[in-house]
Amino acid sequence: MAKLSARNILVLLFGIFLVAVSTPAFAAQESFDVWLEKFKTEAREKGISEGTLESAFANVQLIEKVVKLDRKQPEVVQTFQEYMAQRLPQSLIDSGKAMLNEHRPLLEEIGRKYGVQPRFIVALWGVETRFGKYTGGFSVIDALTTLAYDNRRADYFRKELLLALRILDENHIALADMKGSWAGAMGQSQFMPSSFVNFAVDYDADGKRDIWTTKADVFASAANYLAKSGWQYDQTWGREVRLPEGFDPALIDLDVAKPMREWEELGVRKSDGSPLPDRQLVGSLVQPKGGNGQTFLVYNNYRTILKWNRSTYFAMSVGFLADRIGDG
Numbered sequence: 001m002a003k004l005s006a007r008n009i010l011v012l013l014f015g016i017f018l019v020a021v022s023t024p025a026f027a028a029q030e031s032f033d034v035w036l037e038k039f040k041t042e043a044r045e046k047g048i049s050e051g052t053l054e055s056a057f058a059n060v061q062l063i064e065k066v067v068k069l070d071r072k073q074p075e076v077v078q079t080f081q082e083y084m085a086q087r088l089p090q091s092l093i094d095s096g097k098a099m100l101n102e103h104r105p106l107l108e109e110i111g112r113k114y115g116v117q118p119r120f121i122v123a124l125w126g127v128e129t130r131f132g133k134y135t136g137g138f139s140v141i142d143a144l145t146t147l148a149y150d151n152r153r154a155d156y157f158r159k160e161l162l163l164a165l166r167i168l169d170e171n172h173i174a175l176a177d178m179k180g181s182w183a184g185a186m187g188q189s190q191f192m193p194s195s196f197v198n199f200a201v202d203y204d205a206d207g208k209r210d211i212w213t214t215k216a217d218v219f220a221s222a223a224n225y226l227a228k229s230g231w232q233y234d235q236t237w238g239r240e241v242r243l244p245e246g247f248d249p250a251l252i253d254l255d256v257a258k259p260m261r262e263w264e265e266l267g268v269r270k271s272d273g274s275p276l277p278d279r280q281l282v283g284s285l286v287q288p289k290g291g292n293g294q295t296f297l298v299y300n301n302y303r304t305i306l307k308w309n310r311s312t313y314f315a316m317s318v319g320f321l322a323d324r325i326g327d328g
Contacts, residue, residue: 032062035149039158043165052169056141066138066146069182070153080291080313087127087317088324096126096325107219110203114223115233120301123322124222125188127314132188135212136181140164144184144193160184163193172200172208179212187211188218189225199225229307230300235281237305237319238298240271243285252285252295254303259283263297288312 040053078086100107100122107118122131129135144164147157164184168175180186184193189211191200200209203220210217244267250256251266258266259280268285270276276297283297289312296316305315 032149036060036145039148039161043162046162047169048162048165049169052165055175056165056168057145060145061139061142062149063138063142063146063182066143066182067150070147070150078290080288080294080316083290083313084317084320087313088321092126092130093321093324095131096122096321099125099131100325100327103215103219106216110216110219110223111233114220114227116223116226116231117233117322119322119325119327120226120237120318121219121222122325123318124226124305124308125218126321127317128190129188132218135188135190136179136185138180138182138184140178140180140184140186140193141168141175143180143182147183157184160193163197167193167196172196172210173212177212189222191221191225195225196221199228225308226304229304231304232300235299235301237302237315237322238283238286238296241276241285241295241297242269242271242273243267243295244269252287254284254286254298257282257284268297286312288316 036057040057043053044050096119100118103122104118107121110116111118111121125131141161141164144157144161148154148161150157161184164178167173168178178186181190185191186193186196187210189200191211196209196211199221200211201217201220201224202209203216204214206214208214208217209221211221241263247267259282260276260278261280263283263285264276268276281299283299286296286298286302287293288296298319302315302319305318306312309315
């Protein structure tokens with residue numbers, strides 16, 4: 001065998017390196033076929049029908065892009081102001097007002113039933129999927145199978161995959177139409193399967209909880225999620241405030257909650273300098289990371305939005321959009 005030159009050795013090693021970094025190795029220790037048979041056995045034991053298992057996994061694929069996206073560490077690369085400007089352009093606000101007006105009777109009916117103001121239902125819809133335009137193009141079964149097999153967060157995604165199969169078993173959606181995000185969030189409300197099982201509503205009573213195409217089900221499911229998570233119909237989410245000079249930064253924390261009167265006594269004012277409202281809601285002060293010191297006094301409903309998505313930026317964007325949509 002001919003000896004490799006130093007240059008050739010470097011080229012070979014570099015090629016191996018490129019393969020390694022471009023193709024993420026799955027964390028699972030057993031072959032996919034073995035893993036899948038074990039998973040199917042568990043699914044059968046949990047009541048998933050043989051027909052659903054056969055159709056769901058007949059052409060299942062492991063998606064390397066999903067693994068890359070799951071392992072990518074989130075970074076704050078935008079300031080709060082940049083994020084809000086990008087996520088809440090005037091066109092989205094205008095569309096939100098139009099959507100509220102277009103679906104007003106249905107939204108008001110659902111709002112009364114679940115105790116959620118229509119503007120917040122529309123705001124969540126807009127922030128999540130641009131009013132149903134961008135719901136994700138991944139096969140939910142493929143994405144969840146990939147993440148369950150990868151083993152990094154296997155327990156969580158295994159449970160979600162089992163619930164996705166249950167959703168198929170109950171005929172809420174056809175396999176070919178079960179599309180969503182790379183992480184398995186589905187439909188116009190971007191529910192994970194567990195959220196679907198716990199909160200999705202068949203509002204039009206056609207036998208299917210259709211968060212993909214049926215507006216009544218989409219709106220009612222979002223409202224039901226908020227209602228069961230502690231939403232208060234007679235409250236808003238929060239407001240921007242102004243702090244006095246020398247304000248104690250230790251008080252700017254979601255774990256510090258005070259009634260309006262106490263914040264007033266500490267010198268907190270509305271952003272225009274006027275007094276806080278007389279109503280004694282309990283609130284906490286929040287300063288979004290990456291912001292310029294903007295401070296918000298947030299209430300119970302802000303915390304409820306955080307149960308939907310733990311991102312401060314997300315919760316703020318929903319609140320801002322709801323305020324700008326108003327009553328249409």
